[in-house]
Amino acid sequence: MAEDQSPQSKGGEARAKALSSEEKKAIARKAAEARWSGDIPKAGHDGVASIGGKKIYAAVLPNGKRLLSQGQFLRSLGRARSPKAGTGALTTVDGLPFFLQAEQLKPFISDDLRVSTTPIFFKSKDGKKQVGYDAELLPKVCEVYLRFRDDCLASSGKVPTQYDHIIKACDILMRGLAHVGIIALVDEATGYQDVRDRQALQAILEQFLGKELAAWAKRFPDEFYQQIFRLKKWTWRGMRVNRPQVVARYTNDLIYDRLAPGIVTELESRNPKDEKGNRKARHHQWLTQDVGHPALAQQLYAAIGFMRAATSWDEFLLSYYKAYPKKGINPEFTF
Numbered sequence: 042m043a044e045d046q047s048p049q050s051k052g053g054e055a056r057a058k059a060l061s062s063e064e065k066k067a068i069a070r071k072a073a074e075a076r077w078s079g080d081i082p083k084a085g086h087d088g089v090a091s092i093g094g095k096k097i098y099a100a101v102l103p104n105g106k107r108l109l110s111q112g113q114f115l116r117s118l119g120r121a122r123s124p125k126a127g128t129g130a131l132t133t134v135d136g137l138p139f140f141l142q143a144e145q146l147k148p149f150i151s152d153d154l155r156v157s158t159t160p161i162f163f164k165s166k167d168g169k170k171q172v173g174y175d176a177e178l179l180p181k182v183c184e185v186y187l188r189f190r191d192d193c194l195a196s197s198g199k200v201p202t203q204y205d206h207i208i209k210a211c212d213i214l215m216r217g218l219a220h221v222g223i224i225a226l227v228d229e230a231t232g233y234q235d236v237r238d239r240q241a242l243q244a245i246l247e248q249f250l251g252k253e254l255a256a257w258a259k260r261f262p263d264e265f266y267q268q269i270f271r272l273k274k275w276t277w278r279g280m281r282v283n284r285p286q287v288v289a290r291y292t293n294d295l296i297y298d299r300l301a302p303g304i305v306t307e308l309e310s311r312n313p314k315d316e317k318g319n320r321k322a323r324h325h326q327w328l329t330q331d332v333g334h335p336a337l338a339q340q341l342y343a344a345i346g347f348m349r350a351a352t353s354w355d356e357f358l359l360s361y362y363k364a365y366p367k368k369g370i371n372p373e374f375t376f
Contacts, residue, residue, distance in 0.1 A: 083164040084108075084171075086231035092117065092179070092214060099226075100173065101233040102163060107224060108173030111160055115140065118182065119210035141185065145201070149188045154181050176223045183211035225301055260325045260334065261292075265341055268348035272357055295344050297324060299365050300336050340365075 060068070084100035090109070091097075095117040098110035118140060138158050141150055160172050190208045193200045200208060227233070263280055269291060270277040297305045308324045315321070328334050344361065351357035 081162055081164055081170075083168070084166050084231075086233040087166050088230040088232060090226050090230035092226065094213065098165075098171075099176065099230045100163065100165060100171070101227065101231050106161070107176035107227040107233075108161055108163065108171075109176050109179060109227070111172040111174055114174050114179060117179070117210065117214060118186075119207045140207075141182065145204075146185055146189055149185045149192075154178075154185070157181065176227050180215065180223060183215050186211045187215065228302075260323075260337060261341065262345070264345055265348075268345060272348060272351060272354040295361070296337065296340050298367055299340055300333070 082102045082104070085103050087098065087100040089096050090099040095113070097113040097117055100108045102108065138160075141154075141158065157175050157178050160174060163171050163173060165171050186204065186208050189204070190200050266280065266284065266288065267277055269275075269288060275285070293305050297308065308327055311327055312320050312322055312324055325334070325337060328337055343365065347361045347364065348357050351360065
């Protein structure tokens, strides 16, 4: 269901409609010039992130804010237009960027999203002027277009042609990017992960891990274990037969270690073994419903996909580690 707009948002839209195109451009240009004349932060870390096959410049500001290049952000969504001369002037007078201005999209745009669409002016590590968006904006914008698509299909059975390429781009991005994975992805690309303090790490883990233990539900499909047995050339006797203890280590390495930095350590702290070596619950029972479980499912089926294509355990590990690396691990020497 569409979220109601605040009186401030409605007022902003009314003011924007009353202005001519030239007036809107002039206001945006003046705002951009004012931003560049102020105290512009300089990125402490930057690099190139790969998202859904797209290369996007990423940066981390001294305050920990993760950013993506505005121009590359737009092109990843299938939008050809780019900011002129780094002005960031593609935002309208009411703060809503042009790629979210269409009336058909308005019912799917929350006030929180409106606030986060303001371009951020900063300098790269080498001192060049840059315009970026909050990194967490990318999956939110994709969700707007995908919710719009779902609504169109439900009501008329088709999507307007002019939105088709954008929706396809958003679908690819969301498939290649877990919604909450953007933080870890930018940190990995920029090297910020290596120097991030414990408080910042804990903030990420809190998105994945709940405060209380959830009821048990089957999360790991049988095929995950069947494929391990096939590639290791072990005899499969079903799920009820005790599995080799090393399978637990494989599960941590292949799945949990790749959800978020430090998550296995945190899980083992919350879910320790007793004197008999047993845990009171499954690790996945500590994962959150909105973030942890979707990320777990995505990683599981990614691993299964690579297993299906492999003919040996070493072949699987080599390709899987290259696709889903852990910082500081060389896949050539992990066998």
